[in-house]
Amino acid sequence: MRILVTNDDGYHAPGLTVAERIAAAFSDDVWVVAPAEEQSGAGHSLTLTRPLRVRRFGEKRFAVSGTPTDAVMMAVAKIMKDTPPDLILSGVNRGANLAEDVTYSGTVSAAMEGALAGIRSIALSQVYSREGMGDAVPFSVAEAWGERVLRPLIAAPLAPRSLVNVNFPAVPADRVKGVKVVAQGLRDYGRLRIVTNTDPRGYDYHWFALGQMEQVAAPDTDLAAVSDGYVAVTPLHLDLTHEASLAMLARAYG
Numbered sequence: 001m002r003i004l005v006t007n008d009d010g011y012h013a014p015g016l017t018v019a020e021r022i023a024a025a026f027s028d029d030v031w032v033v034a035p036a037e038e039q040s041g042a043g044h045s046l047t048l049t050r051p052l053r054v055r056r057f058g059e060k061r062f063a064v065s066g067t068p069t070d071a072v073m074m075a076v077a078k079i080m081k082d083t084p085p086d087l088i089l090s091g092v093n094r095g096a097n098l099a100e101d102v103t104y105s106g107t108v109s110a111a112m113e114g115a116l117a118g119i120r121s122i123a124l125s126q127v128y129s130r131e132g133m134g135d136a137v138p139f140s141v142a143e144a145w146g147e148r149v150l151r152p153l154i155a156a157p158l159a160p161r162s163l164v165n166v167n168f169p170a171v172p173a174d175r176v177k178g179v180k181v182v183a184q185g186l187r188d189y190g191r192l193r194i195v196t197n198t199d200p201r202g203y204d205y206h207w208f209a210l211g212q213m214e215q216v217a218a219p220d221t222d223l224a225a226v227s228d229g230y231v232a233v234t235p236l237h238l239d240l241t242h243e244a245s246l247a248m249l250a251r252a253y254g
Contacts, residue, residue, distance in 0.1 A: 001027045001154075004085035004114075006071050007093065008106025010038040011063040015092035018139045019124060022146035023089055026154065029060075031085065033075035035106075036063040040095075044109035046070055054079070068110035076117050087154065088114035091124030091166075092142045094135075098127075098167055098222045099185040102236065108165055115163040115238055122153055122164045127226050129170040144173035145231055153233070162237040169226040180230040185221030 003023045007016045011034045023030045036055065046069045053065040054074060062079055064071040068090065076084060090110040097105040107123050114121030124146065128137045145168060153164050165184075169176060193209040217223035225232035 001086045002029045002080075002083060003027050003031065004072075004075050004080065004088045004119075005030060005032050006034045006068060006075070006088065006090050006110045008035065008039045008042060008068045008090075008110065009094050010035050011057075013038070013094065014135060014137075015094050015126065015139060015142070018092045018126075018142050018146070019089050021143070022092075022124075022150065023087075025147040026087075026150070031060040031062075031075070031080060032057075033062045033064060033071050033079055035068055035071050036065045039067050039106045041104050042067045042069075042106040042109070043104050044069055044112055046073065068106040069113045072110050072113040072117070076114075076119070085114075085119055088119050088121040089124060089150075090114070090121065091126075092139055092146070092168075093123070093125035094128070094137045095125065096127040096167055096226065097123060097125040097165060098226065098232070099187050102165060102184065108163075108236070111163040111165070112236075112238060115161050118160065120154070120158060122150065122166060125165075125167045127167055127170040140173045141168040141171065141176055141231070145176060145179075149179055149231055149233065158235070159237065161239070162235055165222070165232075165234045165236055167222055167226050167232040167234075169229050169231065171229045175229060176231060177229045178231070179233055180220075180225040181233045181235075182220050182222050182225045184234050184236065185217055185223035187217075187223065 005019045047066040055063045090107050093107040102108040111121035111123040126142045195207040222232040222234050
């Protein structure tokens, strides 16, 4: 089995090394094609207005000067064109990718791009307990649970153009309660914070930040699972059609 490892935290991120070690439990043919710099929040964007550059760090190791989507496209359509991957692992992300995070996440979007290419793709994220941890975020749960979470996913008959989003909880590895297969949750949009400050020249600048959830997470969702100390496994699909509205809107147009 040939595995491609990518991420959105960048080629030098510690979580990428964790993902490589997880991949090595399944194959000795592991490739790395990741963004050269951090691309958190890039979503499913691709670069169209400037050229991309690829830097080679080893026989199977490359960094791409673009988004996670760019990295997967470059891997599948050029770098690994003659030897395409059987599996794509995206992560391990530093931080959660839960609920509506998946619409912003470069980590999940890299897996989406893999799914579009018809390749089994899994996004991996390590939740952490407080803001401001930087590179001190511990990946011990992803390290300890990665292989056992992935093994059934690699064997499962997943639907075409689908992917799986995995989040490891922010608890010590020996306190993880198990794995839960759950739906995507939804947070209160009011948790968005905009932090404003002033630069030395007197101009305001702004940072987007997220506050605490205002409501209790709905049961059987990814939010509730990680909060309760479980690894959350959520299948996602790329068809965004709202099936229940098709007939209603058709009637509206007579």
